[in-house]
Amino acid sequence: MVPLSAYVAVSAVLFMTGLLGVLIRRNFIIVLMAVEIMLNAANINLVAFSHHLESMAGQLVALFIIAIAAGEAAVGLAIIIVVFRGKISTNVDEMNLLKW
Amino acid sequence: MVPVFFAYFALVSVAAGVLTVALKNPVHCGLALLALLLHVSGLFVLLNAEFLWAVQVIVYAGAILVLYLFVLMLLNLKTDERYFHPSYLYFLAPAALGSLYILFQLMRSPFGGAKGDAPVVAVLQDGDTVAVGIKMFGDYLLQFEIVGVFLLGAIIGAIVLAKTPKTLDEERKA
Numbered sequence: 018m019v020p021l022s023a024y025v026a027v028s029a030v031l032f033m034t035g036l037l038g039v040l041i042r043r044n045f046i047i048v049l050m051a052v053e054i055m056l057n058a059a060n061i062n063l064v065a066f067s068h069h070l071e072s073m074a075g076q077l078v079a080l081f082i083i084a085i086a087a088g089e090a091a092v093g094l095a096i097i098i099v100v101f102r103g104k105i106s107t108n109v110d111e112m113n114l115l116k117w
Numbered sequence: 118m119v120p121v122f123f124a125y126f127a128l129v130s131v132a133a134g135v136l137t138v139a140l141k142n143p144v145h146c147g148l149a150l151l152a153l154l155l156h157v158s159g160l161f162v163l164l165n166a167e168f169l170w171a172v173q174v175i176v177y178a179g180a181i182l183v184l185y186l187f188v189l190m191l192l193n194l195k196t197d198e199r200y201f202h203p204s205y206l207y208f209l210a211p212a213a214l215g216s217l218y219i220l221f222q223l224m225r226s227p228f229g230g231a232k233g234d235a236p237v238v239a240v241l242q243d244g245d246t247v248a249v250g251i252k253m254f255g256d257y258l259l260q261f262e263i264v265g266v267f268l269l270g271a272i273i274g275a276i277v278l279a280k281t282p283k284t285l286d287e288e289r290k291a
Contacts, residue, residue: 019123025223027127031134033216038138041205050150054134057157068164072233073252076166083176084264088271090181094188095278101192
Protein backbone atom coordinates (compact mmCIF):
# COMPACT_ATOMS: atom_id res chain seq x y z
CA MET A 18 0.00 0.00 0.00
CA VAL A 19 1.47 3.32 -1.08
CA PRO A 20 1.00 6.07 1.53
CA LEU A 21 -0.86 9.21 0.60
CA SER A 22 2.15 11.38 1.35
CA ALA A 23 4.08 9.70 -1.48
CA TYR A 24 1.46 10.81 -4.02
CA VAL A 25 1.40 14.28 -2.52
CA ALA A 26 5.20 14.44 -2.70
CA VAL A 27 5.19 13.48 -6.41
CA SER A 28 2.53 16.12 -7.00
CA ALA A 29 4.59 18.77 -5.17
CA VAL A 30 7.73 17.99 -7.17
CA LEU A 31 5.80 18.12 -10.45
CA PHE A 32 4.15 21.40 -9.46
CA MET A 33 7.53 22.95 -8.62
CA THR A 34 8.88 21.77 -11.98
CA GLY A 35 5.99 23.39 -13.80
CA LEU A 36 6.28 26.62 -11.83
CA LEU A 37 10.00 26.76 -12.58
CA GLY A 38 9.25 26.18 -16.26
CA VAL A 39 6.80 29.09 -16.36
CA LEU A 40 9.37 31.32 -14.68
CA ILE A 41 12.52 30.46 -16.62
CA ARG A 42 11.45 29.37 -20.12
CA ARG A 43 11.10 32.12 -22.74
CA ASN A 44 9.18 30.23 -25.42
CA PHE A 45 5.45 30.88 -25.04
CA ILE A 46 4.48 27.36 -26.12
CA ILE A 47 6.82 25.78 -23.57
CA VAL A 48 5.36 28.09 -20.91
CA LEU A 49 1.90 26.72 -21.75
CA MET A 50 3.27 23.16 -21.50
CA ALA A 51 4.64 23.99 -18.04
CA VAL A 52 1.15 25.18 -17.06
CA GLU A 53 -0.14 21.76 -18.16
CA ILE A 54 2.44 20.12 -15.87
CA MET A 55 1.10 22.17 -12.96
CA LEU A 56 -2.50 21.22 -13.77
CA ASN A 57 -1.48 17.56 -13.85
CA ALA A 58 0.20 17.89 -10.45
CA ALA A 59 -3.06 19.30 -9.07
CA ASN A 60 -4.94 16.37 -10.64
CA ILE A 61 -2.68 13.79 -8.97
CA ASN A 62 -3.30 15.52 -5.65
CA LEU A 63 -7.07 15.58 -6.13
CA VAL A 64 -7.34 11.94 -7.17
CA ALA A 65 -5.02 10.78 -4.37
CA PHE A 66 -7.09 12.57 -1.74
CA SER A 67 -10.29 11.32 -3.38
CA HIS A 68 -9.01 7.76 -2.98
CA HIS A 69 -7.77 8.35 0.56
CA LEU A 70 -10.92 10.05 1.84
CA GLU A 71 -13.25 7.68 -0.09
CA SER A 72 -15.15 10.46 -1.83
CA MET A 73 -15.80 10.95 -5.54
CA ALA A 74 -15.63 14.76 -5.34
CA GLY A 75 -11.88 14.88 -6.05
CA GLN A 76 -12.22 12.86 -9.25
CA LEU A 77 -15.06 15.10 -10.44
CA VAL A 78 -12.99 18.23 -9.89
CA ALA A 79 -10.06 16.57 -11.69
CA LEU A 80 -12.36 15.94 -14.68
CA PHE A 81 -13.38 19.59 -14.72
CA ILE A 82 -9.71 20.60 -14.54
CA ILE A 83 -9.01 18.50 -17.64
CA ALA A 84 -11.85 20.30 -19.46
CA ILE A 85 -10.51 23.71 -18.37
CA ALA A 86 -7.02 22.67 -19.55
CA ALA A 87 -8.45 21.83 -22.98
CA GLY A 88 -10.04 25.26 -23.27
CA GLU A 89 -6.89 26.96 -22.03
CA ALA A 90 -4.75 25.12 -24.59
CA ALA A 91 -7.10 26.06 -27.47
CA VAL A 92 -7.28 29.77 -26.59
CA GLY A 93 -3.59 30.00 -25.65
CA LEU A 94 -2.46 28.44 -28.90
CA ALA A 95 -4.80 30.74 -30.87
CA ILE A 96 -3.19 33.72 -29.13
CA ILE A 97 0.25 32.33 -30.03
CA ILE A 98 -0.76 32.08 -33.69
CA VAL A 99 -2.01 35.69 -33.70
CA VAL A 100 1.16 36.98 -32.01
CA PHE A 101 3.38 34.95 -34.33
CA ARG A 102 1.59 36.39 -37.38
CA GLY A 103 2.26 39.92 -36.19
CA LYS A 104 5.74 39.80 -34.73
CA ILE A 105 7.31 36.48 -35.86
CA SER A 106 8.39 35.62 -32.35
CA THR A 107 7.14 33.45 -29.52
CA ASN A 108 9.51 34.89 -26.94
CA VAL A 109 7.47 36.07 -23.96
CA ASP A 110 9.96 38.89 -23.27
CA GLU A 111 9.11 40.48 -26.63
CA MET A 112 5.34 40.36 -26.10
CA ASN A 113 4.80 43.70 -24.40
CA LEU A 114 1.96 45.19 -26.45
CA LEU A 115 -1.77 44.57 -26.31
CA LYS A 116 -2.23 45.84 -29.87
CA TRP A 117 -0.08 46.69 -32.88
CA MET B 118 3.29 -5.05 -6.84
CA VAL B 119 1.58 -1.67 -6.45
CA PRO B 120 4.62 0.06 -4.83
CA VAL B 121 6.80 -1.06 -7.75
CA PHE B 122 4.39 0.41 -10.30
CA PHE B 123 4.01 3.53 -8.19
CA ALA B 124 7.78 4.02 -8.07
CA TYR B 125 8.03 3.54 -11.85
CA PHE B 126 5.20 5.94 -12.70
CA ALA B 127 6.33 8.54 -10.16
CA LEU B 128 9.99 8.51 -11.19
CA VAL B 129 9.29 8.59 -14.93
CA SER B 130 6.66 11.33 -14.63
CA VAL B 131 9.01 13.53 -12.59
CA ALA B 132 11.87 12.87 -15.03
CA ALA B 133 9.61 13.65 -17.99
CA GLY B 134 8.45 16.85 -16.29
CA VAL B 135 12.04 17.99 -15.82
CA LEU B 136 12.82 17.13 -19.45
CA THR B 137 9.78 19.09 -20.64
CA VAL B 138 11.12 22.17 -18.93
CA ALA B 139 14.80 21.63 -19.73
CA LEU B 140 14.97 20.34 -23.32
CA LYS B 141 15.98 22.75 -26.06
CA ASN B 142 13.95 21.64 -29.07
CA PRO B 143 10.22 22.48 -28.58
CA VAL B 144 9.10 19.27 -30.31
CA HIS B 145 11.21 17.20 -27.90
CA CYS B 146 9.55 19.13 -25.05
CA GLY B 147 6.16 18.13 -26.44
CA LEU B 148 7.13 14.46 -26.60
CA ALA B 149 8.45 14.61 -23.01
CA LEU B 150 5.09 16.12 -22.02
CA LEU B 151 3.41 13.13 -23.71
CA ALA B 152 5.47 10.74 -21.56
CA LEU B 153 4.52 12.75 -18.47
CA LEU B 154 0.79 12.62 -19.27
CA LEU B 155 0.79 8.87 -19.93
CA HIS B 156 2.63 8.10 -16.69
CA VAL B 157 0.35 10.39 -14.68
CA SER B 158 -2.55 8.43 -16.13
CA GLY B 159 -0.82 5.28 -14.79
CA LEU B 160 -0.90 6.86 -11.33
CA PHE B 161 -4.66 7.33 -11.77
CA VAL B 162 -5.07 3.60 -12.41
CA LEU B 163 -3.22 2.84 -9.17
CA LEU B 164 -5.74 5.08 -7.39
CA ASN B 165 -8.76 3.15 -8.80
CA ALA B 166 -9.71 6.02 -11.13
CA GLU B 167 -10.01 4.17 -14.44
CA PHE B 168 -12.42 6.70 -15.92
CA LEU B 169 -9.94 9.50 -15.33
CA TRP B 170 -7.24 7.30 -16.86
CA ALA B 171 -9.29 7.01 -20.05
CA VAL B 172 -10.08 10.74 -20.08
CA GLN B 173 -6.43 11.58 -19.49
CA VAL B 174 -5.26 9.40 -22.39
CA ILE B 175 -8.00 10.52 -24.80
CA VAL B 176 -8.26 14.22 -23.98
CA TYR B 177 -4.78 15.09 -22.80
CA ALA B 178 -2.53 12.79 -24.80
CA GLY B 179 -4.91 12.50 -27.74
CA ALA B 180 -6.31 16.00 -28.19
CA ILE B 181 -4.40 18.65 -26.26
CA LEU B 182 -0.94 17.32 -27.04
CA VAL B 183 -1.74 16.93 -30.73
CA LEU B 184 -2.89 20.57 -30.69
CA TYR B 185 0.45 21.63 -29.19
CA LEU B 186 2.48 19.63 -31.69
CA PHE B 187 0.32 20.92 -34.56
CA VAL B 188 0.98 24.54 -33.58
CA LEU B 189 4.70 23.84 -33.06
CA MET B 190 4.98 22.42 -36.56
CA LEU B 191 2.71 25.08 -38.08
CA LEU B 192 4.92 27.86 -36.74
CA ASN B 193 8.11 25.95 -37.64
CA LEU B 194 10.02 27.40 -34.69
CA LYS B 195 13.75 27.67 -34.75
CA THR B 196 15.45 26.79 -31.48
CA ASP B 197 16.43 29.97 -29.69
CA GLU B 198 20.04 30.36 -28.68
CA ARG B 199 19.08 31.89 -25.37
CA TYR B 200 16.05 29.90 -24.34
CA PHE B 201 16.17 30.36 -20.58
CA HIS B 202 15.52 33.56 -18.70
CA PRO B 203 18.88 35.39 -18.31
CA SER B 204 18.81 35.19 -14.51
CA TYR B 205 17.23 31.76 -14.17
CA LEU B 206 19.82 30.65 -11.64
CA TYR B 207 18.27 33.10 -9.19
CA PHE B 208 14.96 31.24 -9.55
CA LEU B 209 16.52 27.80 -9.28
CA ALA B 210 17.85 27.99 -5.72
CA PRO B 211 14.64 29.38 -4.11
CA ALA B 212 12.60 26.79 -6.00
CA ALA B 213 14.79 23.93 -4.78
CA LEU B 214 14.68 25.21 -1.19
CA GLY B 215 10.92 25.76 -1.38
CA SER B 216 10.23 22.26 -2.70
CA LEU B 217 12.48 20.68 -0.07
CA TYR B 218 10.61 22.57 2.67
CA ILE B 219 7.21 21.58 1.26
CA LEU B 220 8.32 17.94 0.92
CA PHE B 221 9.51 17.96 4.53
CA GLN B 222 6.16 19.32 5.71
CA LEU B 223 4.22 16.84 3.55
CA MET B 224 6.15 13.79 4.71
CA ARG B 225 5.30 14.41 8.37
CA SER B 226 1.62 15.27 7.89
CA PRO B 227 -0.88 12.68 9.13
CA PHE B 228 -3.58 13.56 6.52
CA GLY B 229 -6.60 12.70 8.65
CA GLY B 230 -10.12 13.65 7.77
CA ALA B 231 -13.71 12.43 7.66
CA LYS B 232 -14.36 9.64 5.16
CA GLY B 233 -16.78 10.35 2.32
CA ASP B 234 -19.64 8.34 0.90
CA ALA B 235 -17.76 6.28 -1.70
CA PRO B 236 -15.82 3.46 -0.01
CA VAL B 237 -13.30 1.63 -2.17
CA VAL B 238 -15.18 -1.68 -2.06
CA ALA B 239 -18.42 -0.12 -3.32
CA VAL B 240 -16.59 1.72 -6.11
CA LEU B 241 -14.78 -1.44 -7.20
CA GLN B 242 -18.03 -3.39 -7.30
CA ASP B 243 -19.75 -1.24 -9.96
CA GLY B 244 -16.64 0.30 -11.46
CA ASP B 245 -15.29 3.81 -11.31
CA THR B 246 -17.22 5.00 -14.38
CA VAL B 247 -20.58 4.27 -12.75
CA ALA B 248 -19.59 6.10 -9.56
CA VAL B 249 -18.30 9.14 -11.48
CA GLY B 250 -21.36 9.22 -13.72
CA ILE B 251 -23.88 9.05 -10.88
CA LYS B 252 -22.05 11.79 -9.02
CA MET B 253 -21.56 13.98 -12.09
CA PHE B 254 -25.17 13.86 -13.30
CA GLY B 255 -26.49 14.16 -9.75
CA ASP B 256 -24.69 16.55 -7.45
CA TYR B 257 -22.46 18.16 -10.08
CA LEU B 258 -24.96 18.72 -12.89
CA LEU B 259 -24.73 22.52 -12.73
CA GLN B 260 -20.93 22.47 -12.86
CA PHE B 261 -21.11 20.03 -15.78
CA GLU B 262 -23.33 22.45 -17.73
CA ILE B 263 -21.04 25.37 -16.86
CA VAL B 264 -18.05 23.46 -18.22
CA GLY B 265 -20.01 22.77 -21.41
CA VAL B 266 -20.74 26.46 -21.91
CA PHE B 267 -17.10 27.26 -21.09
CA LEU B 268 -15.85 24.86 -23.75
CA LEU B 269 -18.22 26.36 -26.32
CA GLY B 270 -16.89 29.82 -25.47
CA ALA B 271 -13.31 28.58 -25.74
CA ILE B 272 -13.97 27.07 -29.19
CA ILE B 273 -15.58 30.28 -30.47
CA GLY B 274 -12.79 32.40 -28.93
CA ALA B 275 -10.07 30.27 -30.50
CA ILE B 276 -11.71 30.46 -33.94
CA VAL B 277 -12.23 34.23 -33.72
CA LEU B 278 -8.66 34.81 -32.53
CA ALA B 279 -6.91 32.62 -35.07
CA LYS B 280 -9.03 33.64 -38.10
CA THR B 281 -7.02 35.28 -40.86
CA PRO B 282 -7.90 39.00 -40.72
CA LYS B 283 -9.35 40.62 -43.84
CA THR B 284 -7.12 43.07 -45.64
CA LEU B 285 -8.21 46.72 -45.80
CA ASP B 286 -9.24 46.51 -49.47
CA GLU B 287 -11.61 43.63 -48.84
CA GLU B 288 -13.17 45.49 -45.92
CA ARG B 289 -13.83 48.58 -48.09
CA LYS B 290 -15.48 46.44 -50.77
CA ALA B 291 -17.75 44.77 -48.24
